[in-house]
Amino acid sequence: MQFYPFTIPSFVNSLFPNLEWRIKNPVGRQIFLTFDDGPQPEVTQWVLKTLKEHNALGTFFMVGENIIKRPEIMQEVKAAGHAIGNHTHRHNSGYSSKLSDYIMEVKECQKYTQTNLFRPPYGRIRTNQIKALKDDYQIIMWNQLSGDFDQNLNRKKSLASLCKNAKPGNIVVFHDSMKAFENIKEILPPFLAYLQKEEFICSPLPCDEYLVD
Ligand SMILES: [Zn+2]
Numbered sequence: 001m002q003f004y005p006f007t008i009p010s011f012v013n014s015l016f017p018n019l020e021w022r023i024k025n026p027v028g029r030q031i032f033l034t035f036d037d038g039p040q041p042e043v044t045q046w047v048l049k050t051l052k053e054h055n056a057l058g059t060f061f062m063v064g065e066n067i068i069k070r071p072e073i074m075q076e077v078k079a080a081g082h083a084i085g086n087h088t089h090r091h092n093s094g095y096s097s098k099l100s101d102y103i104m105e106v107k108e109c110q111k112y113t114q115t116n117l118f119r120p121p122y123g124r125i126r127t128n129q130i131k132a133l134k135d136d137y138q139i140i141m142w143n144q145l146s147g148d149f150d151q152n153l154n155r156k157k158s159l160a161s162l163c164k165n166a167k168p169g170n171i172v173v174f175h176d177s178m179k180a181f182e183n184i185k186e187i188l189p190p191f192l193a194y195l196q197k198e199e200f201i202c203s204p205l206p207c208d209e210y211l212v213d
Contacts, residue, residue: 038176056202064089064109085117
């Protein structure tokens with residue numbers, strides 16, 4: 001059974017004003033594809049190749065520990081023109097972390113990611129954590145979910161929903177992980193082809209460099 005929604009309704013924006021569920025002022029038909037949990041050698045490189053084939057750019061929310069294992073892949077992602085975001089050092093859940101520990105994990109990852117984009121793992125973040133991070137980071141959620149992490153995903157349904165609900169300004173989540181690889185291989189290429197046909201511009205999320213000591 002599918003227990004998560006493919007789309008997030010827009011009223012959620014007003015419930016969490018410090019979180020970004022979509023980009024409110026896209027330029028033209030910009031849409032924002034995001035890839036979480038990498039870098040992951042085989043998967044990240046496949047995603048890079050596939051995006052390039054469709055003339056698309058995106059944003060990669062990376063986990064500090066994974067960057068340490070394969071720093072050259074992060075460099076490759078950056079060099080291709082994609083944006084990089086912080087996804088904590090060890091994929092920490094905000095719900096089960098003390099504030100000080102959570103901030104430390106974000107800071108540790110930040111040594112490598114160095115932009116002002118942050119996405120909480122699992123989308124789980126507490127109010128006090130938001131408060132502590134919101135002045136330094138854009139906290140990026142999503143309003144379209146591919147469900148690619150789901151081992152029982154109905155890929156046809158996922159792709160149909162992605163295409164039907166694609167709108168300028170939307171933020172779409174995919175995963176840059178082994179667990180999602182079989183799904184993303186099936187879903188991403190036809191979705192990118194659809195976006196091209198509909199003249200969307202797949203763009204990296206706007207971001208600034210942000211260095212921590
Ligand atoms: Zn994640």
